Amino acid sequence: MTTALTGRMHDLQLDSVDKVKLAHEHDRSDVKVHASAMWYAPRGVTPFTIYTLIVSCPGTKAWWVIQxxxxxxxxxxKQLQKLHAFSTGAIRSLLKDIAKCEFPSRHLSFDTATIVTERKTLLQDFTTKVIALRAACVLQSLNAETTSLGAKLDHIYDILQRFLEIPDGLRDEDLRHTLSVSSPTCSNGSGSPSTANEDDEESCAICMSAFDASESVLTMACHHSFHEDCIIHWxxxxxxxxxxxxxxxxxxxxGC
Incomplete structure (x- = not known):
């Protein structure tokens, strides 16, 4: 009996498995994370900082917002460090990088500009590692030889999925969309999502420049598309x- 993630992977046909491998290998090495921060001071509540991260996965062709x-x-x-400390073998090795990575310190004082800047940079790096770990869980699940290993991979994957808060529509489409693309490398060929919406968009409304196959373009749920570099600043x-x-x-x- 296989677990949720491993069962999902093992049900795939051989050519589909190859596509999933390529997509997640691409995500593991080339994911992009853009970070920004905003200070909130609601009335009657201690001021706090919200970190916004835009995650762009070129392999599985998905992007979303984390706040x-x-x-x-x-x-x-702390949860991943604890799992690493009490794990052995493949799971301990899988978690080593994220458990040992540099992470911003906790401070008792209010968030200063220096603290926020440091955290923004390190949390961006940490989120990149979270995405890479998620992809690694998928890749290892394809080769999981035991139910026990599969269950452990499922557990880690579920923790990461809850944290990443991928929108329901994207999460449900994730595997289907990956399989619809013949290759996760840069391409606007058949099978790739089109940058054009029902109004036949051919250029970015922010910079007014035409879309190019070599550029990364983000298409929103409303079907409007923009250059990634342009919309990130927005x-x-x-x-x-x-x-x-x-x-x-x-x-x-x-695109790329």
Whole structure:
């Protein structure tokens, strides 16, 4: 009997397994994470900082927004460190990098500009490692030889999935969308999501430049598309579509 993640992988046909491997190997090495921070001071509540991270996975062709406080990142790291400390063999090796990586310190004082800047950089790196670990769980599940190993991979994968808060629509489409793309490398060929919406968008509404197959383009849930570099700067101010003001939660990556 296989567990959820391993069962899902083992049900695939051989050519589909190869596609999943390529996609997650691509994500493990080339994921992009953009970080920003905003200070909140609600009335009657101690001021706090929210860290916003835009995750762009070129292999599985998905992007989404993560918004969390430092304490939530710290909690995940402690959980993964504990798993690493009490694990052996393949699981201990799998968790070594993220358990030993540099991580921002906790401070008793209010968040200063220096603290926020340091955390923003290190949390961006940490999130990159979380995505890489998630991809590694998928890759190892394809070769899991025992139910016990599969169950442990499932447990780690579920922890990461809950933390990453991938929107339901993207999470449900993840495997189907990966299999629909013939190769996770840079391509706008058949099988790739189109940068054009029903209005036949051919250029980025932010910079007014035409889309190029060599550039990374993010398509939103509202079907509007923008150059990744352009929309990331926009998201630092507003998590909405520049054209229709639809909330930015995630979508698909087109191109490199």
């Amino acid at each position: 969390k406080r430092f304490s939530q990142f710290h909690c995940l790291r 998201f630092e101010e507003k998590l909405t579509c520049p054209l229709c003001r639809d909330e930015a939660v995630g979508g698909h990556v087109v």
